[in-house]
Amino acid sequence: MKFPMLRLARSVWSVKPRAAIGLASVLVLLLAWYLATDVAGLIDRHRFPSPSDIWTAAAQILTRGYAGGTLVPQALYSLRLVVLGFLVATATGIPLGILMGLSRRFEAFVNPAFLLVRPIPPLAWIPLAIVWLGLADSAKVLVIWFAAFVPAVINAHAGIRSVDQTLIAAGRVHGASRARIVWDVLIPGAMPMIFTGLRLSLQASWTTLVAAELIGAVLGLGKVLSTAYRDIYPAMIAVGMITIALLGALTTKLLDLVERRVVRWRQY
Amino acid sequence: MLSLAGAAAFFGLWQILAGSGLVSKFVLPSPSDVLVAALTMMVEPFAGDTIQGHVGASLVRWAMGFGLAAGIGVPLGLAMGYWRLLDAMVSPVFEAYRYIAPLAWVPFAALWFGTGIGGPVMVIFTGAFAPCVLNAYRGAHLVERHLIEAARTLGAGGLRVLAEVLLPGALPSVVSGLRVGAGLGWQSLIGAELIVVSSGIGYVLVLGQSNLAPEIVMAAMLAVGVTGLLIDVALRFAEARIRRRWGQTP
Numbered sequence: 001m002k003f004p005m006l007r008l009a010r011s012v013w014s015v016k017p018r019a020a021i022g023l024a025s026v027l028v029l030l031l032a033w034y035l036a037t038d039v040a041g042l043i044d045r046h047r048f049p050s051p052s053d054i055w056t057a058a059a060q061i062l063t064r065g066y067a068g069g070t071l072v073p074q075a076l077y078s079l080r081l082v083v084l085g086f087l088v089a090t091a092t093g094i095p096l097g098i099l100m101g102l103s104r105r106f107e108a109f110v111n112p113a114f115l116l117v118r119p120i121p122p123l124a125w126i127p128l129a130i131v132w133l134g135l136a137d138s139a140k141v142l143v144i145w146f147a148a149f150v151p152a153v154i155n156a157h158a159g160i161r162s163v164d165q166t167l168i169a170a171g172r173v174h175g176a177s178r179a180r181i182v183w184d185v186l187i188p189g190a191m192p193m194i195f196t197g198l199r200l201s202l203q204a205s206w207t208t209l210v211a212a213e214l215i216g217a218v219l220g221l222g223k224v225l226s227t228a229y230r231d232i233y234p235a236m237i238a239v240g241m242i243t244i245a246l247l248g249a250l251t252t253k254l255l256d257l258v259e260r261r262v263v264r265w266r267q268y
Numbered sequence: 269m270l271s272l273a274g275a276a277a278f279f280g281l282w283q284i285l286a287g288s289g290l291v292s293k294f295v296l297p298s299p300s301d302v303l304v305a306a307l308t309m310m311v312e313p314f315a316g317d318t319i320q321g322h323v324g325a326s327l328v329r330w331a332m333g334f335g336l337a338a339g340i341g342v343p344l345g346l347a348m349g350y351w352r353l354l355d356a357m358v359s360p361v362f363e364a365y366r367y368i369a370p371l372a373w374v375p376f377a378a379l380w381f382g383t384g385i386g387g388p389v390m391v392i393f394t395g396a397f398a399p400c401v402l403n404a405y406r407g408a409h410l411v412e413r414h415l416i417e418a419a420r421t422l423g424a425g426g427l428r429v430l431a432e433v434l435l436p437g438a439l440p441s442v443v444s445g446l447r448v449g450a451g452l453g454w455q456s457l458i459g460a461e462l463i464v465v466s467s468g469i470g471y472v473l474v475l476g477q478s479n480l481a482p483e484i485v486m487a488a489m490l491a492v493g494v495t496g497l498l499i500d501v502a503l504r505f506a507e508a509r510i511r512r513r514w515g516q517t518p
Contacts, residue, residue, distance in 0.1 A: 128482060
């Protein structure tokens with residue numbers, strides 16, 4: 001056969017018709033986009049980039065760099081901040097949530113402060129972080145920490161509370177100490193919910209980082225976006241967005257892998 | 269009792285830390301400073317308007333963006349739940365869109381629709397859209413198949429099934445999606461106002477920051493938090509009512 005694409009499409013169709021339709025609709029969209037911009041010129045390129053514009057922009061940032069560096073260091077810079085903020089939030093949020101879940105007294109004591117902080121959107125912390133720490137990396141890590149902290153706490157707390165009471169009773173009947181019940185029954189039982197919280201935290205981390213870098217940054221993907229906006233360079237905006245989406249997807253997949261390792265007893 | 273003690277400890281520590289002079293006023297204002305700033309801004313205009321005025325301006329934008337997201341997202345989600353072909357066609361595009369942080373749309377939104385009304389509305393839309401679609405989609409799957417089949421047998425067309433069978437059946441799920449979307453939309457709006465827009469409550473935050481007036485920043489944060497909370501409470505109330513009226517207990 002002369003058309004390998006067609007053959008591929010036919011074999012995908014026979015195995016997974018749903019995926020084939022999805023693939024076809026994406027290809028049609030891409031083709032329509034290409035025809036409307038590069039071929040027919042229906043859409044103003046200064047507002048909406050064409051595929052070839054994006055290709056040029058991607059080549060430019062990969063080889064010569066844009067907004068202070070080439071793509072890989074820029075992406076790594078943003079990734080490092082997200083991972084740092086996310087890890088700090090995880091390391092503080094999960095233990096706090098677990099403690100709040102275990103002890104009603106501790107919960108009652110901490111709750112007022114937590115309830116006051118909770119409704120404030122994480123992005124609203126950015127100006128305060130800038131007043132405190134300027135445009136340094138630490139300001140961004142602080143804001144990401146706030147953003148990722150709340151879902152981590154809430155889900156760890158809810159996870160501990162949602163553990164089946166009969167399991168706890170069964171542990172107690174068999175003579176397990178309180179510490180062992182916490183360690184062997186409550187925390188593993190809360191794990192699936194804790195990971196749900198972590199996924200939300202990760203999403204919040206990326207959103208917050210993008211906002212913080214758009215407001216002010218020396219390097220990073222948000223800086224690429226804001227520079228491209230100022231230069232009215234839509235293709236570069238698109239390259240920045242695609243990179244952010246890919247990194248977001250990549251970190252989410254990594255988290256899924258960790259979850260599969262940690263929550264091994266759960267069936268998928 | 270313990271909650272009261274916790275609140276007292278929190279505010280006491282804050283007040284002492286701020287009052288002791290260990291930390292500068294330009295870093296951490298005391299809670300009373302923040303309260304005074306908030307009350308002053310309610311009476312005296314700051315940056316052209318009182319704090320209620322700024323919140324109002326933000327709320328109008330939010331309502332437009334959220335209305336658009338709900339008006340497009342819910343029907344789309346229901347339709348995807350009903351027509352498999354549409355589901356297979358839209359899903360990959362939708363999944364790709366979900367990975368883009370809403371705030372990453374800010375440059376395009378400003379470029380396409382300006383920084384007045386259109387740009388912020390688009391950012392709110394991108395923030396609120398995904399939960400609206402997802403929950404309508406899930407809700408549509410929860411509707412019992414024979415209800416749909418019964419309607420079809422009695423001669424209802426696709427659109428009628430959507431409006432009269434799927435929408436009522438999916439309503440509880442739809443409303444919780446709307447609640448999540450409302451929160452995310454509000455949050456995205458604050459981000460947009462911080463970055464490009466020069467009005468609204470987010471802009472007050474920026475001004476407070478550039479004037480090195482943390483008490484104004486904190487007062488504005490308080491206003492943002494309270495407004496978000498009120499939106500959430502109102503929608504929770506609506507959700508509870510709708511659940512009582514439409515929810516089938518599974």
